[in-house]
Amino acid sequence: MDQVTALRRFNRYFTRRIGVLDDHYLGQDRPLGEARLLFEIHESASEASGTGASLRELRTRLGLDAGYLSRMAKALEAQGLVRTSVHPGDNRLRRVALTPAGRAEVTEQNRRAGALAAGLLEGLAPGQRTDLTGALATAQRLLRLAAITVTLVPGASPDARACLEAYAADLDVRFPEGFDESALVRPEEVSGDAGAFFVAYEESRPVGCGALRRLEPRVGEIRHVWVHREARRLGLARRLLAALEGEAAARGFDVVRLDTHAALTEAQAMYRACGYREIPRYDDNVYAAHWFEKRLE
Amino acid sequence: MDQVTALRRFNRYFTRRIGVLDDHYLGQDRPLGEARLLFEIHESASEASGTGASLRELRTRLGLDAGYLSRMAKALEAQGLVRTSVHPGDNRLRRVALTPAGRAEVTEQNRRAGALAAGLLEGLAPGQRTDLTGALATAQRLLRLAAITVTLVPGASPDARACLEAYAADLDVRFPEGFDESALVRPEEVSGDAGAFFVAYEESRPVGCGALRRLEPRVGEIRHVWVHREARRLGLARRLLAALEGEAAARGFDVVRLDTHAALTEAQAMYRACGYREIPRYDDNVYAAHWFEKRLE
DNA sequence: ATATTTCTTTGACTTTAGTCAAACTTTGGC
DNA sequence: GCCAAAGTTTGACTAAAGTCAAAGAAATAT
The missing domain is CATH 1.10.10.10 (Winged helix-like DNA-binding domain superfamily/Winged helix DNA-binding domain)
Structure with missing residues (x-):
């Protein structure tokens, strides 16, 4: 208060x-x-x-x-x-x-x-100016993050598709071998009983997403966690992850898994920091080089 | 920029x-x-x-x-x-x-x-909230400080007298033996050739002051550096001190001296941090317990 | 092809915010 | 006791900001 x-x-x-x-x-x-x-x-x-x-x-x-x-x-x-x-x-x-x-x-x-x-x-003295700029940057970052809402949307909704397209375009640039959109989840895989799709909105613009789908009984898979270029470094990926894990727990999953490409080293670091541990290959995703798992409470 | x-x-x-x-x-x-x-x-x-x-x-x-x-x-x-x-x-x-x-x-x-x-x-997560609050507090402190202007005023001006009265009232509470207003500088000691008086204004309200007077040829004395209760912890005393030292240098003083009461320990710490070193008693101020000096560039 | 929706323009308003000067009362200085 | 200054009220304004509904044109859905 x-x-x-x-x-x-x-x-x-x-x-x-x-x-x-x-x-x-x-x-x-x-x-x-x-x-x-x-x-x-x-x-x-x-x-x-x-x-x-x-x-x-x-x-x-x-x-x-x-x-x-x-x-x-x-x-x-x-x-x-x-x-x-x-x-x-x-x-x-x-x-x-x-x-x-x-x-x-x-x-x-x-x-x-x-x-x-x-x-x-x-x-202000030079040092104070630097302090001020730093404090304002921190405040702005946190205020932006606070103003972003993460909501469940149908996997086939235009916002969901727009996010996945942007995600695919980002990966296509990022991966040495490029990225083919056919590797994305299909809308029906992340809708209804099969799974869930979250979109993060900043001032009603989609700026991030994340998908959850059923892999096996009691095991979910998190896919396509993406944050818009201009909304990075705010801590949004962690919030998306938390939303996905909450949804997974609500669906009765004990465990969530995910895979990442070798090039996405920051993503790997984040998963580790969020309690994921590396496990052996569990799928045949051609883009994946690391596989992770987290046991939910 | x-x-x-x-x-x-x-x-x-x-x-x-x-x-x-x-x-x-x-x-x-x-x-x-x-x-x-x-x-x-x-x-x-x-x-x-x-x-x-x-x-x-x-x-x-x-x-x-x-x-x-x-x-x-x-x-x-x-x-x-x-x-x-x-x-x-x-x-x-x-x-x-x-x-x-x-x-x-x-x-x-x-x-x-x-x-x-x-x-x-x-x-936001609890930790992030704390970060935000801290950043906002820092920013507000520095913005307030930046918005305060320190200006030279005649020693007899109403603002100068108001500051000195508030200063005396503060000291009277602070000192075990009380404080008598007769120990304050007289207006003519801090006007014209004899000395200078600075008032700090926040939104045109006086919130601090500081006096400079000639002690001996080429030696000035800083007195009555005071900051309003509500403008403390902003770094304003340092700014007042800097203004006084600048004025002293402009008047050709090589050295400035000042004394402080035993009870004012934070003031003593600030003077040390600002390059003042303790010297033997140089006056007979009954309220003084420590004497400081700083050589100007 | 028809109906519905989207986007813009226009007319006819209202409310809010603000300015300026004149009039009047009270205070304080001389 | 007189005069200037300070504080408030009132009348007479203006400009800016915003609202609402009707109407027309273009796109989209059915």
Whole structure:
């Protein structure tokens, strides 16, 4: 309960003191809503290799009313900061991209916010600055992890399939011999009585997954534990593993097994740290080089 | 420059994800402005032993327009959440205090915000929660320190005198024999050519001070380094000391001296850690038990 | 091919937040 | 006792933020 207080105290301090200041500087010459929208268009554009973001995307990201957003976009266009066009491929969608003037504006926003942050850091000695940066990084990592939810989904759901595709693509790059998607579990193997599939969501985006299937009576197998590149080093894999083990225990399995590729040394280290011990080969997975097992309580 | 980026990244993440959520929950049934005002009235009331806060106090704390605040207070009164009365002692001021209904509302606000924070922490293992709390505490400490400014003020200024009074009151409690204000420096000793006086401000409130005066040619004396109870353990004394030493060097002093009371053991430890070494008695200060000196570069 | 859903635009609103100046009362300095 | 300053209230505004529903166009499902 004291930790709740600490979190709230920090929240109050931070949003009132720093956050408010930042917003104030951000939207110096224009409404905050427009400034934020401009910023978000810039972000979306630089993330996706493409040029610009769709209104639909911005709407969900900023959580705005469709009409409100439409009008703001029009206002930005009237000011010459963005250009809109129909989305190629889906004519219902509207694409918004920054003009050079819009990009200049975002750069200026960044300069101001950066100056604010730099001014704040100036009051600290170099060592203290490092401490601050470290503490903020730790806090952000843990807050992100805390905000991620791990939920059971049907093995055939689009999110599950999307995760497995990303997983396969990652492995294909990682394994010297490549990776063939046919080695993935089939949806029916991880649905209903046969097994389970978990997806980790960060702000309703899937950022990780893990599958459990029945191998033999009272023995389960964990497969395809994967974490999105941008959600790594948060401790998410451990949470997925814990969810899978909990599910296995609930299904009456005494033991869970899993295998890993020789190249995935960090994964092996994690399994060991989580109480798995290496066992002899139990399957004929061509990609596997190590086999592990853990006895459940 | 990378530290600036880290600070900004955290700021963005935190305000958008946690701060916004918190505000949203806070003001569930009423405008955010009113919810904040209600909260602030509660805070002021519990801080000051008295019942309620003056509008003037709330105005400076929240940085609101007088007219705007007056109207919001009236709205809260119409809703039966606060009661206003004339301030005893100054009939210009208006005092606002929570009614039982108002207190219930604040309790409900707190419950909601607490539930939000608790929900967030639930996603973490106990060890991770401790890490998070620790990181946030460190970050808050350093951010506060960074936001404090140390400035040179005339020795006779009200802020300087207020600090010295608080300093004397602290010592009077701390020293077994008490402390008499006549032992303080006189304003003229720390103004102009004779010396200097620094005040540390946090959000325009004085939270610390330190004096420098000429003892002999090329020798300065540092006196009355004090930090407000609520601004301790931030590293502020060191910053004050650094400011005083910088000023001493700028005035051509080669050496600074200072004395401390036997009871102030943490102060002694700090002086040693900051490069001061103990020397024989150099004055006849009745409160002093240890004398220190530092040679400036 | 038809119906349903998705996405955007537009019109018509409301609420919140905030500003500015004038008026009035009380205090404190001289 | 007079005058300036401080504190509050009120009137008269504006801008920003956001809501809701209707309507039209394009995609998708059946």
